[in-house]
Amino acid sequence: MRIRLLFLSAMIMCSKFIALSQMSSPLPEGVPSATIDLGTDAGAALVNGTWRYSDTKIIETDFVAAGQDGQPGSTPVRTYDYTPRAGGMDFDDSQWKKIPATSLSKRRGNSRIGFNWYRITITVPEKIGEIKTAGSTVTFATSLDDYAEIWVDGELSRFLGQSGGSVIAGWNAENKLVIGRNVQPGQKIQLAIFGINGPISNPPTNYIYLRYAKLEFYPGSYAPVAITPAEVNVDVERLDPAINA
Numbered sequence: 001m002r003i004r005l006l007f008l009s010a011m012i013m014c015s016k017f018i019a020l021s022q023m024s025s026p027l028p029e030g031v032p033s034a035t036i037d038l039g040t041d042a043g044a045a046l047v048n049g050t051w052r053y054s055d056t057k058i059i060e061t062d063f064v065a066a067g068q069d070g071q072p073g074s075t076p077v078r079t080y081d082y083t084p085r086a087g088g089m090d091f092d093d094s095q096w097k098k099i100p101a102t103s104l105s106k107r108r109g110n111s112r113i114g115f116n117w118y119r120i121t122i123t124v125p126e127k128i129g130e131i132k133t134a135g136s137t138v139t140f141a142t143s144l145d146d147y148a149e150i151w152v153d154g155e156l157s158r159f160l161g162q163s164g165g166s167v168i169a170g171w172n173a174e175n176k177l178v179i180g181r182n183v184q185p186g187q188k189i190q191l192a193i194f195g196i197n198g199p200i201s202n203p204p205t206n207y208i209y210l211r212y213a214k215l216e217f218y219p220g221s222y223a224p225v226a227i228t229p230a231e232v233n234v235d236v237e238r239l240d241p242a243i244n245a
Contacts (some may be wrong), residue, residue: 034217036128036215052093052098056083062076109195112205119191124186136182137181142214148194193213
């Protein structure tokens, strides 16, 4: 049992550090050397990206109540979840509706308590105008009405006390985060934006939309980057019932 736990702990720690160097890193300073507007047809074409969209549905699901240690225990309960869970790298969005880049500001969802997804996979171009992209640091910035969470390459990294970046920045505030360092032409980066209508405790009569979505390229640096310890999502699948022994 101890070997299993040590192995599990090692796997969890490994998965935590995979995405930290980008999403928990400080934003680059100064003026970007190039910008791509993903809300234009030309910008989306430059990164060979196609926007896809889906509403979500709130559903009832089975779970367990908290145990004495504050973690999930063994007493069955009913709670709520949502579908689809579309942040992961392996999620298949091929059947989702394709939406024009120029339509990001179109109001979507059905108002009140509502959530949705915008997904796009970008390919780093060799050049943006005369600017070569190799070795650049790339950020993604957007402002969603009303709140947004940003998944990058299947991860929603976050750290204690974080505001903005990958998690909610504030009501109608900008989310901006590093999505790649020392990027290379042809490199693919997947973005999944989870939209939230709010305030949640006072459901509004408005709808969800993106005010803008842009990539900014900054001159790269090969210097070590200090990162903030962060939490990422870890799904543990029990294949051997003996793990509880």
